[in-house]
Amino acid sequence: MSAFVVFALPKSRTFWLSGFLSYGGWVCGHDELQRMQSLDDIATWFTQRSIGSVETAAAPFWRLLVRDQPSARIVVVRRPVDDVLASLAREGFAGDTVAALIRASDRKLEQIERRVPGVLSVRFDDLVREDVCAAVFEHCLGCRHDPSWWRAWDAKHVSGNLAAQVRYCHAYLPQLLKLARAARQRSLVIMSRPTTPPEGFTFQEEDFDTWFRDAKPLIREHMIATGQDVDDYKAKNIPLLRKLDAMGAMQIVTARSNGRMFGYLMSVIGPSLDAADRIEVLHLPFFVSRECPGGLGMKLQRAAIDRLRGKGLTDVFARAGIRGAGPRLGIMYRRLGYEELGTMYRLDLTVKA
Secondary structure (H helix, E strand, C coil): CCEEEEEECCCCCHHHHHHHCCCCCCEEEECHHHHCCCHHHHHHHCCCCCEEEEECCCHHHHHHHHHHCCCCEEEEEECCHHHHHHHHHHCCCCCHHHHHHHHHHHHHHHHHHHHCCCCEEEEHHHHHCHHHHHHHHHHHHCCCCCHHHHHHHHCCCCCCCHHHHHHHHHHCHHHHHHHHHHHHHHHHHHHHCCCCCCCCCEEEECCHHHHHHHHHHHHHHHHHHCCCCCCHHHHCCHHHHHHHHHCCCEEEEEEEECCEEEEEEEEEEEECCCCCCCEEEEEEEEEECCCCCCCHHHHHHHHHHHHHHHCCCCEEEECCCCCCCHHHHHHHHHHCCCCCCCCCCCCCCCCCC
């Protein structure tokens, strides 16, 4: 895999750069991020060979690029914020909100310059010089500068349609905001990641309020992994879950290392409709952080099952869902001794057929 990303503010010759860097077998996009709707979409985009993009809104999420695409080559184009704002104002885009966004993005460009090893930083005003463009060309594409290619593009005056781009982003704003929240959450996880991998896990049963207090960062990761919005957990039936726990109709087992939670498995307990002497268990939310070593999920499942067995419960049901890693859970369940029991279907009565 070979890829590059150029980070810049708007009105920084970005559209021109996307054309200049589309050379030979290389294809350089422009603001590809606005066409993405999930972190998986971004990961899939990077599976292409000889691909790159010039991005004007992706700088706040540079940590994800560094972590997930460590081989990607990075360029930063810096243009004075006041010049960018003046250029945007001439096209009808001005105001305090625009200024705040541009200044925040510029601070992120500065972070990239200072913190990312191997980054190439150039000034906007210098992009009229062949030697500077040659440096960008060779850094991104990994091949020798082609003077004839530069001369051909130096003679071109191209500009993207900013108004059309704004209309597009406005139309897809809910999806873009969902992606931004997911990227922000992943960035926060990276920033808070311990310097050494977690080890020495403790499996313990916890009450709902203790779990809910400490699990929120992990729950947000769970939401992202299952294609939900970061804060969708707030719409779950929390009062009912809390009531079930108070009634003794719930078991929550967690995996912690040095006090920090890295996994959880919630189970709801109730009488069986098949026999009066049997008590059934349904596994519900189950999640393990991607930071953890392989096998933790299986250990957490076994820890929960051992506790259920010790309580005299008789039947455990576990659903392999359709979101996130859900379809693969069936493999784990079979290894734990579960047997398949038909197929579950859902009919949403709020939706007309």
